[in-house]
Amino acid sequence: MANQLNLRIDRSSPVPLYHQVVQGIEAAIHTGLLEPGSRLENEIDLAAQLNLSRPTMRKAMDELVRSGLLVRKRGVGTQVVSSQVRRPLELSSLYDDLSNSGSKPTTDVLSFSHEEADASIRKALQLPAGAKVYHFTRLRKVGGKPLALMENWVRDDITTIDEASLASQGLYGILRNGGVNFRLASQRIGAMIANDYQAPLLETTAGSALVTMERTAVDDTGRMVETGHHAYRADSYSFEMTLVQR
Amino acid sequence: MANQLNLRIDRSSPVPLYHQVVQGIEAAIHTGLLEPGSRLENEIDLAAQLNLSRPTMRKAMDELVRSGLLVRKRGVGTQVVSSQVRRPLELSSLYDDLSNSGSKPTTDVLSFSHEEADASIRKALQLPAGAKVYHFTRLRKVGGKPLALMENWVRDDITTIDEASLASQGLYGILRNGGVNFRLASQRIGAMIANDYQAPLLETTAGSALVTMERTAVDDTGRMVETGHHAYRADSYSFEMTLVQR
DNA sequence: GTCAATAGTTTGTCCTGACATTAGGATGTT
DNA sequence: AACATCCTAATGTCAGGACAAACTATTGAC
Numbered sequence: 001m002a003n004q005l006n007l008r009i010d011r012s013s014p015v016p017l018y019h020q021v022v023q024g025i026e027a028a029i030h031t032g033l034l035e036p037g038s039r040l041e042n043e044i045d046l047a048a049q050l051n052l053s054r055p056t057m058r059k060a061m062d063e064l065v066r067s068g069l070l071v072r073k074r075g076v077g078t079q080v081v082s083s084q085v086r087r088p089l090e091l092s093s094l095y096d097d098l099s100n101s102g103s104k105p106t107t108d109v110l111s112f113s114h115e116e117a118d119a120s121i122r123k124a125l126q127l128p129a130g131a132k133v134y135h136f137t138r139l140r141k142v143g144g145k146p147l148a149l150m151e152n153w154v155r156d157d158i159t160t161i162d163e164a165s166l167a168s169q170g171l172y173g174i175l176r177n178g179g180v181n182f183r184l185a186s187q188r189i190g191a192m193i194a195n196d197y198q199a200p201l202l203e204t205t206a207g208s209a210l211v212t213m214e215r216t217a218v219d220d221t222g223r224m225v226e227t228g229h230h231a232y233r234a235d236s237y238s239f240e241m242t243l244v245q246r
Numbered sequence: 247m248a249n250q251l252n253l254r255i256d257r258s259s260p261v262p263l264y265h266q267v268v269q270g271i272e273a274a275i276h277t278g279l280l281e282p283g284s285r286l287e288n289e290i291d292l293a294a295q296l297n298l299s300r301p302t303m304r305k306a307m308d309e310l311v312r313s314g315l316l317v318r319k320r321g322v323g324t325q326v327v328s329s330q331v332r333r334p335l336e337l338s339s340l341y342d343d344l345s346n347s348g349s350k351p352t353t354d355v356l357s358f359s360h361e362e363a364d365a366s367i368r369k370a371l372q373l374p375a376g377a378k379v380y381h382f383t384r385l386r387k388v389g390g391k392p393l394a395l396m397e398n399w400v401r402d403d404i405t406t407i408d409e410a411s412l413a414s415q416g417l418y419g420i421l422r423n424g425g426v427n428f429r430l431a432s433q434r435i436g437a438m439i440a441n442d443y444q445a446p447l448l449e450t451t452a453g454s455a456l457v458t459m460e461r462t463a464v465d466d467t468g469r470m471v472e473t474g475h476h477a478y479r480a481d482s483y484s485f486e487m488t489l490v491q492r
Numbered sequence: 493g494t495c496a497a498t499a500g501t502t503t504g505t506c507c508t509g510a511c512a513t514t515a516g517g518a519t520g521t522t
Numbered sequence: 523a524a525c526a527t528c529c530t531a532a533t534g535t536c537a538g539g540a541c542a543a544a545c546t547a548t549t550g551a552c
Contacts, residue, residue: 016535037468042502053537055301058503066312068430071466074503075545081430081468183490184314184327190484191437191455209437209455220317222283222325238436241487244429262505288532299507304533320533321515 021060152228398474
């Protein structure tokens with residue numbers, strides 16, 4: 001008890017109250033103020049201390065439980081989950097992930113075209129016959145070392161894409177600036193052996209292991225915006241995620 | 247308009263009302279009664295039709311949005327997301343996944359021991375020095391064909407595990423019967439080349455691609471219950487998931 | 493001393509009500 | 523006819539209350 005979460009709620013802020021609580025508790029956990037395994041005060045007292053209603057407090061805790069930071073148990077209380085588990089896989093691009101982790105990614109655009117979509121791409125993006133798409137292949141490097149080989153198809157009725165912008169920023173950044181609000185993506189992760197085309201580009205030998213990902217992203221209007229096949233060097237990349245039981 | 251969702255709410259059921267709504271809408275989507283892209287009626291009317299309050303209706307829709315089946319847009323309405331995207335990766339075992347998809351998995355227990363945990367396992371499971379764990383290796387087959395090679399370590403202060411039960415059911419089933427309530431798991435997915443030990447067991451050749459997964463699972467009391475390294479034949483298995491932007 | 497009934501605490505569910513914010517269409521003016 | 527403005531409809535946020543269900547710990551009985 002005496003948690004003293006040091007939370008301050010700014011009612012004049014445009015940020016929703018429950019989200020301010022989420023951010024506050026997240027910060028408390030990350031700074032170590034709330035230790036793993038420690039119990040929080042009960043919802044009603046916490047809400048009262050912050051002059052919030054219980055539903056608002058509960059909504060905040062719901063989010064934290066969903067993201068795996070807290071664990072609730074009826075009749076017992078709410079605990080900070082033992083740390084060491086990572087954040088869930090987010091709907092972000094490789095470029096963002098690398099930038100956020102302090103690296104400076106670079107991109108080589110290996111091919112670029114604006115062409116009519118073939119049948120498989122039309123199916124993946126749910127486009128009518130004759131629709132055109134941007135089709136390009138990129139090589140992503142970090143610290144001069146190649147990490148990923150990416151081939152993508154993007155529908156062309158949203159924003160224009162050119163080779164120069166692809167070389168200077170991530171695809172998702174371009175699309176977001178073009179007004180796309182991503183909502184969800186479905187992806188499949190597997191493995192394959194590097195072939196003679198991939199191996200020299202990724203500066204590895206044919207026969208080495210690659211992690212593969214196929215992804216299709218959907219925006220808030222339900223349109224399939226982008227689909228792509230990516231291949232990563234297995235010795236440099238893996239997908240990390242946290243699954244939460246509901 | 248006139249959606250006629252055919253939902254029936256049973257107020258005497260122990261299943262929470264919002265969850266009955268979730269199940270009903272899920273069923274409507276899967277049976278095609280609600281087509282991809284179609285708009286739902288607004289929350290207030292839907293709630294009124296089912297004699298529910300709006301918060302209850304919203305809670306149901308929140309779940310569906312979270313799982314990626316619906317998309318909401320303020321001022322506009324709620325849409326069924328274009329199908330073709332799959333369900334999110336769930337906290338379940340390979341055994342369950344295979345059983346649910348109609349296959350009949352079998353398990354060969356290659357090794358089994360009850361031994362003192364070494365330093366790396368103690369760290370992964372957060373155990374004190376001298377603690378003992380179950381350590382075993384299994385080969386999972388479907389239709390007689392090998393699919394996965396799995397090595398696991400399980401803490402021994404929860405339930406007893408023996409070779410016979412491992413051969414007849416999945417690890418998560420054993421642990422659940424032993425009273426473990428899983429809450430979350432963190433896992434990493436990557437790739438590797440089959441080595442001389444793995445290749446013959448998986449009936450493939452050394453040098454072929456494998457998908458690897460390392461997972462640590464936590465129960466509702468915050469204890470690390472299980473950790474393991476798995477290797478799957480890349481030509482037979484891949485991880486499929488849906489990411490939802492919040 | 494051991495076991496079962498009980499009381500209290502905490503989260504889970506559900507309700508009614510209110511106002512804010514946003515998107516998009518309708519309206520009116522230029 | 524083109525444009526800006528207003529209005530409407532829908533979701534987003536927040537409050538306060540009530541009861542149910544589950545777990546803990548205490549109390550009581552044998």
